[in-house]
Amino acid sequence: DVKVTQSSRYLVKRTGEKVFLECVQDMDHENMFWYRQDPGLGLRLIYFSYDVKMKEKGDIPEGYSVSREKKERFSLILESASTNQTSMYLCASSSPGQTGSGANVLTFGAGSRLTVL
Amino acid sequence: GQNIDQPTEMTATEGAIVQINCTYQTSGFNGLFWYQQHAGEAPTFLSYNVLDGLEEKGRFSSFLSRSKGYSYLLLKELQMKDSASYLCAEGNDYKLSFGASRGIKAAGNKLTFGGGTRVLVKP
Numbered sequence: 177d178v179k180v181t182q183s184s185r186y187l188v189k190r191t192g193e194k195v196f197l198e199c200v201q202d203m204d205h206e207n208m209f210w211y212r213q214d215p216g217l218g219l220r221l222i223y224f225s226y227d228v229k230m231k232e233k234g235d236i237p238e239g240y241s242v243s244r245e246k247k248e249r250f251s252l253i254l255e256s257a258s259t260n261q262t263s264m265y266l267c268a269s270s271s272p273g274q275t276g277s278g279a280n281v282l283t284f285g286a287g288s289r290l291t292v293l
Numbered sequence: 294g295q296n297i298d299q300p301t302e303m304t305a306t307e308g309a310i311v312q313i314n315c316t317y318q319t320s321g322f323n324g325l326f327w328y329q330q331h332a333g334e335a336p337t338f339l340s341y342n343v344l345d346g347l348e349e350k351g352r353f354s355s356f357l358s359r360s361k362g363y364s365y366l367l368l369k370e371l372q373m374k375d376s377a378s379y380l381c382a383e384g385n386d387y388k389l390s391f392g393a394s395r396g397i398k399a400a401g402n403k404l405t406f407g408g409g410t411r412v413l414v415k416p
Binding site: 180207209211216217218219220223234235254266280281282283285286287 | 326402406
């Protein structure tokens, strides 16, 4: 019954490395999101996408980029990893109109814990 | 910008009731969500309020007052398995405009989360 799958549960990378975090959903959702979660700061939105090949910056996009070539897949890219990007990364997807008012309910993946040394 | 406040931590006894408060300040409001997150796991959806009042789902209830920018999550008959973080999140309306020829696509909303409230249930 897996719905949002993140490819790596734990990663350890070195400063300056390029990092790819992959996310796949099997619910045919239009919307996909990348958040990072840090103690005391909660979940912060990095990027989101409302359609294939479409991306929008969230609240903290600096140092990140994304790719959405297919509807089911949304990738987060760290071009040059830095120690302050050590975090838990959560991918989520949703579809418009899941509630009566049109609001979206997010379904999250299990998360990818990235450590940058 | 958005500012969502909720307590950092709460402790309660098994069988008791706990109320987690959440305040928010923003424009473009489109609903207030509550998620539960057990340690090391993904957040899971609990409840959603867009109109004022109380929504009840078994042992969990959520309340919203839009005029006060205030919501709470009420957990009744606490069980040990309720020990988790509870995340308050505000839905912000988001629409994409493609110009006069294609109009506006209502794409839904994105969520802004509070820091979460860690609830510890003791025997």
